[in-house]
Amino acid sequence: xxxxxxxxxxxxxxxxxxxxxxxxxxxxxxxxxxxxxxxxxxxxxxxxxxxxxxxxxxxxxxxxxxxxxxxxxxxxxxxxxxxxxxxxxxxxxxxxxxxxxxxxxxxxxxxxxxxxxxxxxxxxxxxxxxxxxxxxxxxxxxxxxxxxxxxxxxxxxxxxxxxxxxxxxxxxxxxxxxxxxxxxxxxxxxxxxxxxxxxxxxxxxxxxxxxxxxxxxxxxxxxxxx
Amino acid sequence: xxxxxxxxxxxxxxxxxxxxxxxxxxxxxxxxxxxxxxxxxxxxxxxxxxxxxxxxxxxxxxxxxxxxxxxxxxxxxxxxxxxxxxxxxxxxxxxxxxxxxxxxxxxxxxxxxxxxxxxxxxxxxxxxxxxxxxxxxxxxxxxxxxxxxxxxxxxxxxxxxxxxxxxxxxxxxxxxxxxxxxxxxxxxxxxxxxxxxxxxxxxxxxxxxxxxxxxxxxxxxxxxxxxxxxxxxxxxxxxxxxxxxxxxxxxxxxxxxxxxxxxxxxxxxxxxxxxxxxxxxxxxxxxxxxxxxxxxxxxxxxxxxxxxxxxxxxxxxxxxxxxxxxxxxxxxxxxxxxxxxxxxxxxxxxxxxxxxxxxxxxxxxxxxxxxxxxxxxxxxxxxxxxxxxxxxxxxxxxxxxxxxxxxxxxxxxxx
Numbered sequence: 001x002x003x004x005x006x007x008x009x010x011x012x013x014x015x016x017x018x019x020x021x022x023x024x025x026x027x028x029x030x031x032x033x034x035x036x037x038x039x040x041x042x043x044x045x046x047x048x049x050x051x052x053x054x055x056x057x058x059x060x061x062x063x064x065x066x067x068x069x070x071x072x073x074x075x076x077x078x079x080x081x082x083x084x085x086x087x088x089x090x091x092x093x094x095x096x097x098x099x100x101x102x103x104x105x106x107x108x109x110x111x112x113x114x115x116x117x118x119x120x121x122x123x124x125x126x127x128x129x130x131x132x133x134x135x136x137x138x139x140x141x142x143x144x145x146x147x148x149x150x151x152x153x154x155x156x157x158x159x160x161x162x163x164x165x166x167x168x169x170x171x172x173x174x175x176x177x178x179x180x181x182x183x184x185x186x187x188x189x190x191x192x193x194x195x196x197x198x199x200x201x202x203x204x205x206x207x208x209x210x211x212x213x214x215x216x217x218x219x220x221x222x223x224x225x226x
Numbered sequence: 227x228x229x230x231x232x233x234x235x236x237x238x239x240x241x242x243x244x245x246x247x248x249x250x251x252x253x254x255x256x257x258x259x260x261x262x263x264x265x266x267x268x269x270x271x272x273x274x275x276x277x278x279x280x281x282x283x284x285x286x287x288x289x290x291x292x293x294x295x296x297x298x299x300x301x302x303x304x305x306x307x308x309x310x311x312x313x314x315x316x317x318x319x320x321x322x323x324x325x326x327x328x329x330x331x332x333x334x335x336x337x338x339x340x341x342x343x344x345x346x347x348x349x350x351x352x353x354x355x356x357x358x359x360x361x362x363x364x365x366x367x368x369x370x371x372x373x374x375x376x377x378x379x380x381x382x383x384x385x386x387x388x389x390x391x392x393x394x395x396x397x398x399x400x401x402x403x404x405x406x407x408x409x410x411x412x413x414x415x416x417x418x419x420x421x422x423x424x425x426x427x428x429x430x431x432x433x434x435x436x437x438x439x440x441x442x443x444x445x446x447x448x449x450x451x452x453x454x455x456x457x458x459x460x461x462x463x464x465x466x467x468x469x470x471x472x473x474x475x476x477x478x479x480x481x482x483x484x485x486x487x488x489x490x491x492x493x494x495x496x497x498x499x500x501x502x503x504x505x506x507x508x509x510x511x512x513x514x515x516x517x518x519x520x521x522x523x524x525x526x527x528x529x530x531x532x533x534x535x536x537x538x539x540x541x542x543x544x545x546x547x548x549x550x551x552x553x554x555x556x557x558x559x560x561x562x563x564x565x566x567x568x569x570x571x572x573x574x575x576x577x578x579x580x581x582x583x584x585x586x587x588x589x590x591x592x593x594x595x596x597x598x599x600x601x602x603x604x605x606x607x608x609x610x611x612x613x614x615x616x617x618x619x620x621x622x623x624x625x626x627x628x629x630x631x632x633x634x635x636x637x638x639x640x641x
Contacts, residue, residue: 033561055641057623062566062641070561076506087567087638088529088541094564099549100506103527104518114521122514123507180618182594190596192616192624192640195565 030127030153033067037199041171046206048148049170050140052132056159059175060197063094065129065155070095072127072153079125081106081115109133113143116154120146132158132165144168172203227276228386229267230305231283232295238262242290247389249286253279256388258302266302268386276316301382307333307352322380327353334374340367352378395429395491397421400483404443411481415468416461418486423461426488432457434490436464441483448477453525455512456548457492463509470516508548515546535601537569537626537637565640567626575627577634584617584627584634594618598629616640 029044038044045051045068053061069091072078079102080086092098102125106115112133119125120143128147135143147154156165166172176198183193231250233243243262250257256268269279276298287294297309299317307326308315310333317325326333329352331341349355355363356378364371376383397418405411415438426433434457440448452471458464519525525545534540578586583595597615612630614637619625624640 031561033563057621058625058640060563060565060641062568063563066566067561067563077511082527085568085570086529087537087569089531090564090566091529092531093562094566095560095562097549098529098531101528102515102546103529103543104522105524105527106522111522115518118514118517118521122510124511124514177622177624180594180624182596190594192565192596192618195624195640197563 030068030071032064033070034064034197034199037064037173040201041204042206045153045171047126047153048151049206050144050147050154050156050165050168051171051173052156052158052161052165052169053173053175054158054160055175058177058195060177060195060199061157061175063197064173064175064199065157066091066094066096068127068153068155069101069129070097072125073097073100075126076100077102077125078127079104079119079129081112081128081130083107083131109135113139116143117146120150120152120154123150123152125152127153127155129155129157132156132161134162135164137164137167140165140168144170166203169203170205171201174200174202176200227269227298227300228302228305229269229276229279229283230295230297230299230302230309231265231267231287232297232309233263233287233291234293234295238291246287246290249290250283252286253283256386258387259389264306266305266386268388280314299380301380302384302386303333303377303382304380317380323353323356326378326380327351327356329353331355334377336374343367394487395422395425395431395433396485396487397425398483398485400441400485404480404482406480411472411484412465412469414484415486416465418484419461419464419468422486422488423459423464426459426491429491431491431493432459433464433488434492435488436468437487437489438468439483439485439487440477440481441485442477442479443482444479446477446479450475452516453545453547455515455546456508457490458509458512460509463512466509466513467516470513471520473517473520475520506548506551511548537567565624567638568641569638570636573636575634575636577627577629584615587617587619587625587627587634587636590619590621590623592617593620601628 029041029046031038031044032041053064055061069078069080073096077100078096082103082105086103088098091101102119104115104119106112112130113135116128116130119128143154156169161169161172178196178198180192181194181196182190184190233246238246240262247257247259247265250265250267254267254269254272258266258268260266272279274282279298280296283296284294293313295309295313297305297307297311297313297315297317299305299308300319300322304317304322304326307329308317311329331344331350331352333352336344344350344355349358355374358375360372360375363375367374373383399414399418405414422433434454436452436454438450438452440450442448450471452467454464454467515526527543528546529541529543531541532539576588577584584592586592595615595617598613600611600613602611610630612628614626614628617625617627625636626638626640627634627636629635
């Protein structure tokens with residue numbers, strides 16, 4: 001007969017309740033992998049929040065989202081709502097553990113909303129990344145509430161997100177690539193190695209200093225998929 | 227005590243031998259199958275003595291063989307030597323060396339040339355071999371000689387390896403009325419799961435999948451396969467996943483029968499961190515995955531990467547399964563900001579060239595360009611050759627484009 005799981009859980013609860021117990025540290029915020037941006041955000045993206053990353057075309061939003069997923073999957077699970085644009089090797093290069101990343105194939109706005117609702121309500125994933133679907137204000141408010149209760153980060157990517165979403169978001173960032181970094185010479189011997197990113201903090205509910213802008217420089221060799 | 231059962235019929239088929247082993251299960255669950263015709267039964271802790279066990283075995287094997295050879299001893303070698311020496315022979319514990327001494331070397335099942343060498347040295351019985359000094363004998367005959375020397379003295383260090391049982395773990399509820407409400411179905415499922423989990427725990431196993439067959443009053447049958455995110459023997463976890471899977475399902479007629487089967491059986495228990503560890507609540511994840519699959523109509527996936535030339539070949543998807551737990555103490559790596567490629571729907575684009583390189587895409591001027599990188603697929607059949615470029619456009623967008631033949635295509639955008 002196998003030992004009862006309930007007995008084990010009870011023993012574990014006793015250990016955790018004991019003073020000075022060893023337990024996994026849970027960070028109050030997640031790093032964006034850009035020290036200057038973390039500083040501006042007061043330590044990083046706060047857990048239990050909705051974050052919008054806005055920018056058209058090549059803006060660097062997905063790079064920041066991948067950095068957040070990398071931290072989520074280092075100890076737990078992350079999730080991403082896939083609309084067919086996902087390129088997993090890029091995520092892996094950013095440190096995301098693909099075996100701990102739930103890729104949810106939801107296509108319709110209702111499907112996306114229900115999927116994110118389930119993921120947040122069950123506290124399955126620490127970071128959930130989704131595109132800016134067209135949802136009602138009440139739905140965004142519910143998702144924000146669930147993210148807060150679960151201590152998770154809901155990252156919403158989009159060119160320019162709707163006002164309903166901005167209203168409930170904890171952090172709103174607008175990103176733009178200032179200049180790509182070309183390594184080597186032009187043409188066959190050249191390779192895009194990274195970019196200089198400009199991020200503007202438009203809103204931060206939990207910290208002062210909203211509206212600041214700054215520039216960071218990146219340099220990642222041979223990371224762009226060729 | 228170990229019993230050795232040998233059947234004299236050399237032409238026994240494998241299927242018939244398996245039936246004999248199944249019949250011997252009535253004696254003890256610990257049976258080692260060493261090949262057609264010979265089996266060892268671990269009788270330690272069983273009631274009775276060798277004589278009564280032998281009588282029972284003969285009665286059990288009447289439909290298969292007329293007169294099985296049975297030997298008993300404190301270990302496998304002694305039991306086999308006893309069976310070989312004479313039907314019904316018993317070597318009592320403590321009398322191994324004495325009983326084995328007069329037996330010929332055949333009991334060791336040696337190669338003929340080894341037997342011949344030993345005979346030349348005047349060694350024809352196990353007692354004579356046991357009397358040899360261990361060290362010089364092993365040096366002269368090799369490392370296997372240590373095992374022969376031990377066996378001749380009645381020592382057998384080889385572990386007893388019981389055969390596996392392939393009994394299906396399943397439970398059914400048929401002919402007990404019909405269910406028209408979800409509550410009635412859930413109640414029936416709980417009863418079936420209780421029986422299955424009890425059997426799983428008794429066997430020390432966990433199931434990683436469930437198969438539910440639903441019989442309807444209109445004689446239709448529906449089959450539901452449920453993959454559990456992690457193998458388990460917990461009734462509650464299985465019920466939650468089954469309920470999630472059945473959420474929203476409708477049937478054209480009341481349910482008249484349920485047949486539940488545990489699949490993908492795995493051995494042993496699950497290591498769980500007591501003091502710290504990862505934050506994955508496996509039971510909760512399993513239920514969430516089942517609910518998502520029921521809602522989306524397809525499973526949640528996870529990605530695999532592999533070395534390949536073309537972008538599309540560098541990854542694949544499979545249904546999500548929970549990873550093994552990490553060993554404690556691993557320090558997570560620092561996050562990195564790495565440009566992410568978005569795979570866009572492949573669309574043909576209008577590209578103008580200057581000195582062989584892309585100069586403009588539509589009305590957007592190319593400011594910088596890296597490439598080309600030649601990708602060649604299926605060269606052994608109908609080769610597909612394409613040249614890929616990364617280009618930075620005047621509006622700041624960085625794109626992955628490629629040329630195939632005379633046509634240009636947009637493949638992705640970096641973000």
